[in-house]
Amino acid sequence: MNAPAGQNVQPGTPLLEVQNLSVGFGGQPVVQGLNLTLRAGEKLALVGESGSGKTVSALSLLKLVPQAEVTGTALLNGRDLLQLSERELRGVRGDEVACIFQEPMTALNPLYTIGNQIAEVLTFKKGLPPREAHQRVLELLTATGIPEPERRANAFPHQLSGGQRQRAMIAMALASEPKLLIADEPTTALDASLRVQMLDLLDALQVRLGMAVLIITHDLHLVKRFAHRIAVMEKGLLVEQGPVADVFARPQHPYTQKLLNSRPQRPADLDRVAPEGAAPMSAQALKVAYPVPLPGLKGWFRKGRFEAVRGIDFSVPAGRTLGVVGESGSGKSTLALAALGLVPLEGTLQVMGQSWAAVQGQKHALRALRQQVQVVFQDPFSSLSPRFSIEQIVGEGLRIHHPQASEMERRDRVLAALKEVGLLGGLTEEQQLAWLQRYPHEFSGGQRQRIAIARALIVEPRMLVLDEPTSALDVTVQKQVIELLLQLQRQRGLSYLLITHDVDVIWAMAHEVMVMREGRVVEAGTTERVLKQPEHPYTQALVGSAAAL
């Protein structure tokens, strides 16, 4: 390794001074009067919910946000980045300041090998001849802990796993030995166990190279573990900043307090709900397989088989929650589709004593069974049809299951359902009716998720399948949605099949839990037992990484 560039800056002197930075789009201010100082070798976390302007402020330092109107000053070693010409900026980008992004799959060019992309930085920025560049690529990849760097350098992005891709991104960002690394949600797209490794890696490299890191995140546990200082943004304004320990111990601003309290808590009375009646859903030796194309000429005549769920048994207790936790690729989302009867399955899966296969083709029986099991999906932006008004979206279930209801009855029930999920509060009757005619794009993520819950509830199901119901939401909204779901469960005696990758959510909601990995259940039992005394090593890793973050 060459001497890190960061060493010729005195530690403690300001590396980056942002003064009065404002960013706007088409006259609409997004960030207002931001002041930040970053010392050499310091790790600063910029924290806020989506739309708070944290990413925009960081990227506009390098003018990486198209069509943004940026004012203010951003001094990097005394040079104002915002006054630089595009040509001079190009010299700064990827050289003195490097970026890593959230989604490594889209941030790497799929047409070039990893080695090529890293070598490109070296030849352009450092003017290394190809042979030396190649040697340096291998060093960098080794430093990021990619196994078999020789082979990975010749791999294309799609041939690497998510964690390896993120490591390659980091290697690329570090190739030019930047003084400042901007990391935009570097771990959000990764599974929990990988996040810890990635943070450890960034930590180690930061110390070794002595660079400053500006990390943008919404994940407070990551901040606690990683950063020296924290800056909290709300709606384009910097509301609080200070050393991590101070801010976490004594948050001054109400918004910071709200953020810190947003970690979902397990209600004390969660286990007081006793299971009553028969289990609404149970499965024995459940398998779900997809056909996959086979390579070569063979693929013309027959298909391969990929088993996403490989023979699992479970039952959802009446009036309680069965949590299913696992990382991406564990088959948990496929399980959700199987529970809804949307994919063909093997083995038995019974809903209210009936199986999906038995009612296939019988219109009325199938419809009656569909009424019993409803679903809430992860992404509230794709789960509502953009061309329907709220009344149409929520009322659709009534059209199907209660076609005899009159227009007035239907509207009353839609209003009742929306009130039940905590919408329409404090509105006059006239405003409520105007509300019904609105379209999904006019609502925030949390409101949309409530609308999705109302749509599921209006047909009065016995059971809800919750497929990552909070993953796409901001932390403070997450907590509200979890509380709403718990309250609905108590009031209506609903059973939940809760599918998530987030151990915190399981802890806050589930009575029983099932840990899935590669289509199999590795451990199952009551939530208390599994999360407090995990037996399987995989569960231990999962719980450990969540508690650590």
Next chain:
Amino acid sequence: MSSSTESTAVRPSLSPSARAWQRFRRNRLGFVSLVLFVVLVVLSLFAEVLSNDKPLVVRYEGTYYFPLVQDYPETVFGGDFDAPTDYLDPFIRERITEGSNFAIYPLNPYGPRTLNYFAKEPNPSGPSRDNWLGTDDRGRDLLAQLIYGFRVSVLFALALTAVGVVLGVVAGAIQGFFGGKTDLAFQRFIEVWGSMPELYLLIIFSAVFAPSITLLLVLLSLFGWMGLSDYVRAEFLRNRQLDYVRAARAMGLSNSQIIWRHILPNSLTPVVTFLPFRMSAAILALTSLDFLGLGVPPGTPSLGELLSQGKNNIDAWWISLSTFAVLVVTLLLLTFMGDALRDALDPRKADR
């Protein structure tokens, strides 16, 4: 102040299509093009009133006659022959306008097929007081031909686009929604079908059958739906796996309800965007076929046929120039509309 807050409170929410329409209206060039185009099409629908060799109303010796809707023999107006009246004949003209008789002629007193027997110059004759844009090589009034030719082109393009959209959407929807083997089979069929030589088929068919606009419409429709169906298919493939479709399925909706209510309205953006461009492509197709003599039957007013006349009579600049102008204006209007529509439906454009 209070009135403004009130108006925001009760302001009705706009559906996505209503917002797209507002964005379209804000594009002045596109909106003006649409208005102009509609005005031109509506005017051309009343071509018989604007440009015709028959008077609209004739009052002859106390009786009213309506030559537009009914043919009268010349003997009615004191002529010698028991044949349909030629109202441009100076003798008849004199009879029906003398004394208390009167006749209201259209603005341009020529029909598309009317030969000007009384032209002062040999055909084709240049622009004059009688023929504002001159005549073609057979002595027919050019303005009348352009008006009727424009009408034929636009109506033909509308029909071709409508048929193409219906076929394309249905084919694309079936492929995209059912996917798998259905999609595979349909795609291969489209590849085979698309590789048929369209122009040769047209030549062969125009030799076998009597050329007519209907035949042309059927033949062009058979090949005109494929481009669109690819776009609709892609939209369906994307939309069918979105969560709101899954939620609808879990709700118990049938396939047809899901297609009709949920996927189709969300898949029409490319269809709408392409409408003006498809129209202009259809107009161009008809024009070029007419130019080659493979299009509408002889005698039908057509822009392509006028262009070919312009080519044959290169000295008669008024033929090619005015036809060219009509084509350019029509296609430009359509292109401006298409641009505005594309911007209006672009999800990345913020609406303010």
